[in-house]
Amino acid sequence: MHIKPSAAIRKNYNEISKLCKESGEPVYLTKNGEGDLVVMDITAFSRRESMLRLRETLVAVEEDRLAGKKGFSIDDVDEMMKKTIGEVADGRRE
Structure with missing residues (x-):
């Protein structure tokens, strides 16, 4: 399971995109230490x-x-x- 702060999507979009594609797993984004969003590869x-x-x-x-x-x-x-x-x-x- 991959967990990143929500700011990571703004700062490191390409890194998160690559992580999603390579792992095939969703990345969980947190906001103020709590779950906020899930990002995953379209495939x-x-x-x-x-x-x-x-x-x-x-x-x-x-x-x-x-x-x-x-x-x-x-x-x-x-x-x-x-x-x-x-x-x-x-x-x-x-």
């Missing part, structure tokens, strides 16, 4: 956002499963994927 942020969306989807699916909502078997999913891939492949040939 790491995008990856984190994608993971959060995936987790939200998985939680929703698990809640549906626990509530008794019908899901799909592996064979059902395999058939749907083959059908979709076939439709996309056919569309590219036209």
Whole structure:
């Protein structure tokens, strides 16, 4: 975990940017000794956002499963994927 005073972003932007990019971790900025902001590389942020969306989807699916909502078997999913891939492949040939 990287913690810097908020003044560091004004004085050492390039250093903090490099630290974020190289570590892939956020840098926590403090103001008057207390947490104030978090700065992170856009690639790491995008990856984190994608993971959060995936987790939200998985939680929703698990809640549906626990509530008794019908899901799909592996064979059902395999058939749907083959059908979709076939439709996309056919569309590219036209």
